[in-house]
Amino acid sequence: MTTTQPLRIGTRGSPLALAQAHETRDRLIAAHPHLAAPGAIEIVILKTTGDRIQDRTLAEAGGKGLFTKELEEALFDGRADLAVHSMKDVPTQLPDGLEIATLLPREDPRDAFFSRTGCALADLPPGAVVGTAGLRRQAQVLELRPDLTIFPLRGNVQTRLSKLDAGEVDATLLALAGLRRLGLTDRITTILEPDTMLPAVAQGAIGIEIRSADDATRALIAPLNCAATATRVTAERALLAALDGSCRTPIAALATLDGEALSLRVKVLSNDGRRVFHAARSGTAGDAATMGADAGAEIKAQLPADFFTTP
Numbered sequence: 001m002t003t004t005q006p007l008r009i010g011t012r013g014s015p016l017a018l019a020q021a022h023e024t025r026d027r028l029i030a031a032h033p034h035l036a037a038p039g040a041i042e043i044v045i046l047k048t049t050g051d052r053i054q055d056r057t058l059a060e061a062g063g064k065g066l067f068t069k070e071l072e073e074a075l076f077d078g079r080a081d082l083a084v085h086s087m088k089d090v091p092t093q094l095p096d097g098l099e100i101a102t103l104l105p106r107e108d109p110r111d112a113f114f115s116r117t118g119c120a121l122a123d124l125p126p127g128a129v130v131g132t133a134g135l136r137r138q139a140q141v142l143e144l145r146p147d148l149t150i151f152p153l154r155g156n157v158q159t160r161l162s163k164l165d166a167g168e169v170d171a172t173l174l175a176l177a178g179l180r181r182l183g184l185t186d187r188i189t190t191i192l193e194p195d196t197m198l199p200a201v202a203q204g205a206i207g208i209e210i211r212s213a214d215d216a217t218r219a220l221i222a223p224l225n226c227a228a229t230a231t232r233v234t235a236e237r238a239l240l241a242a243l244d245g246s247c248r249t250p251i252a253a254l255a256t257l258d259g260e261a262l263s264l265r266v267k268v269l270s271n272d273g274r275r276v277f278h279a280a281r282s283g284t285a286g287d288a289a290t291m292g293a294d295a296g297a298e299i300k301a302q303l304p305a306d307f308f309t310t311p
């Protein structure tokens with residue numbers, strides 16, 4: 001017997017991040033029963049810029065990678081061997097030397113809607129206040145209901161729901177995936193279909209990032225990979241890369257897979273939801289990256305020149 005180092009899982013400390021880290025640990029143990037031994041897996045909690053700046057706008061704090069940078073530093077300096085991410089928060093460009101090696105089976109990518117009175121989004125009274133800090137949700141709410149007021153509601157899932165209870169807003173939206181993982185689905189008013197509220201790129205997908213040179217960890221996590229999720233996320237992230245999207249740009253996309261048949265729907269909006277640009281592609285699983293890139297080019301061709309540069 002050789003003495004083995006623990007396998008260290010780096011994660012943020014929010015309840016959702018921890019639930020995702022625990023899911024990763026449980027799947028690792030299911031694939032490799034020896035990892036159930038005490039001390040075989042260690043969960044390392046890391047604080048990210050995104051955790052520290054919840055009360056300021058993400059734009060002020062400087063854009064991409066807010067939730068991933070510190071986890072990546074921990075991978076580089078060996079404090080962690082794998083980092084668990086919501087793929088929605090992972091920039092399209094990863095640092096040299098790191099890669100997303102595995103995608104866990106995707107949760108439902110749709111958004112959930114909550115209102116204090118229990119009425120649906122379409123039935124909110126005129127001028128009602130919808131709390132969301134996300135431009136994608138803001139733009140699509142305003143597309144459907146230009147009369148509603150958007151309030152930048154921030155914080156983690158539990159914080160936002162308590163602000164709804166406290167009456168700071170009349171309604172809010174959250175990713176169904178996070179609510180499922182936290183066991184908070186009983187509070188949902190309605191689930192929004194993609195026709196109304198197209199999800200964020202990779203919403204509901206968990207990715208595991210490793211050092212590219214770490215073949216031992218790559219082999220350990222390989223059995224956890226979900227090929228269908230990887231295909232869908234590849235198409236959606238290729239679209240995002242083609243648009244050079246940042247978290248300040250309302251971009252929504254959803255790829256669905258039926259056997260080998262892959263469909264991709266894309267929507268880019270102005271922040272006020274008045275200008276909406278659509279693209280769609282269909283093909284096979286092997287075309288995922290090309291379909292994303294092509295849909296991005298189709299959208300770009302429709303956009304006014306200043307669309308991405310004007311705040």
Ligand SMILES: NCc1[nH]cc(CCC(=O)O)c1CC(=O)O
Binds near residue numbers: 088173175204
């Ligand atoms: N930006 C925050 C974030 N990043 C990932 C999720 C959970 C859903 C997911 O796994 O995509 C959330 C919360 C939310 O949007 O409600």
